[in-house]
Amino acid sequence: MTRFRGEEQPGFLDLVGTWLSQQEWFPVAPARRAITRVGGLRLPAPSGDADQGLHLEMHLFDVAHTGGMERVAVPMALRSRPSALAGKTALIGRLGSPAGELWVYDGARDRAFLAAWHEMARRQQGSRNGRSRGEAFGDFDTWPAFTAKLQRTPVETKGLGATRTAVIAAESDEDVARETVVDFIRRPAHQRAATLDTVMRMARTGSTTVARVLGVVTGSWPEPTGAAGELRWVSGDLGIIREAALGAPDAAALTRRALSTGSDFTEEAAELGEILGDFHADLAATFGAYPQTSGQLNAMVDGAAKALQDQWAQVRADLDESEATDLAEVVDLLKRQLRDADQVMTLQKIHGDLSTERLRKGGSERGWIVDEDGGMVDHALPMRDVVTLLMSLADLVMETAHAAPGTEGPDGGSLDPVDFGLWYEQVTKSLLQGYRNSDAEGAGIDSVFFHVAMLTEALELFHRWEGRWVFRPSMLLQSET
Numbered sequence: 001m002t003r004f005r006g007e008e009q010p011g012f013l014d015l016v017g018t019w020l021s022q023q024e025w026f027p028v029a030p031a032r033r034a035i036t037r038v039g040g041l042r043l044p045a046p047s048g049d050a051d052q053g054l055h056l057e058m059h060l061f062d063v064a065h066t067g068g069m070e071r072v073a074v075p076m077a078l079r080s081r082p083s084a085l086a087g088k089t090a091l092i093g094r095l096g097s098p099a100g101e102l103w104v105y106d107g108a109r110d111r112a113f114l115a116a117w118h119e120m121a122r123r124q125q126g127s128r129n130g131r132s133r134g135e136a137f138g139d140f141d142t143w144p145a146f147t148a149k150l151q152r153t154p155v156e157t158k159g160l161g162a163t164r165t166a167v168i169a170a171e172s173d174e175d176v177a178r179e180t181v182v183d184f185i186r187r188p189a190h191q192r193a194a195t196l197d198t199v200m201r202m203a204r205t206g207s208t209t210v211a212r213v214l215g216v217v218t219g220s221w222p223e224p225t226g227a228a229g230e231l232r233w234v235s236g237d238l239g240i241i242r243e244a245a246l247g248a249p250d251a252a253a254l255t256r257r258a259l260s261t262g263s264d265f266t267e268e269a270a271e272l273g274e275i276l277g278d279f280h281a282d283l284a285a286t287f288g289a290y291p292q293t294s295g296q297l298n299a300m301v302d303g304a305a306k307a308l309q310d311q312w313a314q315v316r317a318d319l320d321e322s323e324a325t326d327l328a329e330v331v332d333l334l335k336r337q338l339r340d341a342d343q344v345m346t347l348q349k350i351h352g353d354l355s356t357e358r359l360r361k362g363g364s365e366r367g368w369i370v371d372e373d374g375g376m377v378d379h380a381l382p383m384r385d386v387v388t389l390l391m392s393l394a395d396l397v398m399e400t401a402h403a404a405p406g407t408e409g410p411d412g413g414s415l416d417p418v419d420f421g422l423w424y425e426q427v428t429k430s431l432l433q434g435y436r437n438s439d440a441e442g443a444g445i446d447s448v449f450f451h452v453a454m455l456t457e458a459l460e461l462f463h464r465w466e467g468r469w470v471f472r473p474s475m476l477l478q479s480e481t
């Protein structure tokens with residue numbers, strides 16, 4: 001059998017360069033760059049694909065440009081004819097070869113490549129040269145084999161540096177569907193991302209608050225050692241297979257839907273609070289938690305007081321005289337309570353940038369999960385995630401209130417106007433109660449530090465929306481605390 005290598009076909013690197021310049025995850029100008037293939041692997045074709053000339057390859061490239069060097073990974077399906085298994089949007093281009101014309105598709109969207117990728121991880125296969133291997137976690141190695149008959153759906157990712165695809169595999173209507181989400185890492189690195197390392201360690205301790213990692217495929221490439229002309233081979237993740245919940249709708253979409261129809265959201269809010277609390281408990285169990293030192297407590301008091309005062313000074317001019325007087329009294333009261341605060345808080349790993357976009361509803365059986373993307377901060381207060389989540393909800397309320405004055409019913413008719421202030425207060429109470437019902441230590445959300453943080457963030461939100469306020473005064477006055 002004649003050996004085939006995609007990179008040896010005429011025009012291969014030119015085709016790659018043209019395609020890269022059109023990808024949002026590769027923001028490098030096409031001028032003055034040089035592309036070098038530095039590694040990769042080849043996968044056996046899975047069953048279920050009729051193309052006898054199919055070749056599945058993963059290529060690693062170094063792209064040198066005026067600003068430096070970029071390493072990119074491009075999975076490819078090279079076919080002898082156009083295929084609906086990939087689709088027009090996945091087409092990279094066409095190549096001429098001694099055997100005839102080839103249609104080159106992005107493997108991240110090609111069903112045959114996706115099946116082969118799953119199989120490499122599920123069967124824990126390695127390449128012949130030992131530079132690539134698949135690894136299965138949990139019971140993934142016992143799943144039935146994946147074939148090219150699977151279904152795939154692109155999943156939007158913002159700034160993730162990866163291409164995400166949702167996969168559903170079932171050989172027949174009677175089979176139980178196996179659902180996953182696959183991330184193809186476009187810019188592989190030697191060190192595993194901290195967020196991925198976090199969820200993998202949490203999965204090993206039995207956590208169900210994040211989407212489990214089912215499989216990983218790693219590859220190798222040469223890197224300079226610093227010595228003239230010397231290289232060393234390093235390994236890194238090329239693709240991650242996760243539970244399907246990672247591609248489920250986020251809480252932001254569900255919140256907008258509830259607000260647009262004036263629907264009750266208290267049950268969902270309680271679930272959000274509980275999953276966040278359980279997430280914090282799992283992080284503490286996996287990575288540990290410890291009480292603040294007296295120095296850390298004093299620094300927190302000073303920082304909270306300064307942040308509140310700075311934000312208050314910024315928005316004071318936006319209020320009328322009576323509002324400013326009332327709020328000034330609240331600010332002074334909270335600052336006095338801060339000076340008297342001696343409650344030592346617990347520090348641990350948290351998400352750190354949690355919003356409604358980072359919580360996903362994985363279905364009735366799976367429930368909510370926390371999407372770790374963009375997060376993971378060490379030695380922080382768990383209540384910080386609670387505050388940012390509540391402020392994310394508040395921002396959605398403001399967005400909805402000012403986008404359209406009315407709400408629309410299921411039949412397209414007009415509903416009564418939503419009392420956004422009441423809606424948000426009820427959601428806040430439910431979320432906080434859900435957090436208290438979780439496995440987390442809830443003392444932080446009943447402390448003066450939490451109320452100061454909430455007021456500080458509310459003032460910032462008030463200023464950002466230029467004083468167009470739809471909430472009740474209690475959100476700013478903290479009257480119930």
